[in-house]
Amino acid sequence: MRKLYWKIRYTYERWYFENKYGNRKNKVYYDKRYDCYVCPKLLDERGPVEYVIAELTRTGLIYKYKLNGEWAHDHFFVEVLLNAYNEAEVFEIPQEVEYQYSQQELDMLRKAVEAGKVGEK
Incomplete structure (x- = not known):
């Protein structure tokens, strides 16, 4: 039952982000519903702005x-x-x-x- 819950949740989230941001310009947007940042270029990589930018630029701070x-x-x-x-x-x-x-x-x-x-x- 638990596996089914997560499968449905992740499917819904993917659908949500693809529909809301998939056709937008490749900028970084803040999503209030999920309290995260997202970029249409990498819809699966969402979270704090530092993380999203690090994924987009393939760099990171340490x-x-x-x-x-x-x-x-x-x-x-x-x-x-x-x-x-x-x-x-x-x-x-x-x-x-x-x-x-x-x-x-x-x-x-x-x-x-x-x-x-x-x-x-």
């Missing part, structure tokens, strides 16, 4: 950092921010990867770590 001394990475800055705040005690941006971040991002991460450490008490 943000490296360490948690508990172990290397980790994310492809969205928002995920790095969450880790900086939620894992403040063990989060760090090693000097050798600082170049991957803008000065604004580094400042924001530093403040997120400080706020996360205060929030733990």
Whole structure:
């Protein structure tokens, strides 16, 4: 029964996106119903705008950092921010990867770590 549900759901979603965006210009559109971005060129690749653009351009961003001394990475800055705040005690941006971040991002991460450490008490 569960398989049938997912098959129907994915079929409906495909139909919805093909009908709504299939004949539009190849731009990136926001879809309120599914709370995602979509481009007619790649209708199956939908989600955050960063993801859709990365799929369209066949590139992507990567943000490296360490948690508990172990290397980790994310492809969205928002995920790095969450880790900086939620894992403040063990989060760090090693000097050798600082170049991957803008000065604004580094400042924001530093403040997120400080706020996360205060929030733990």
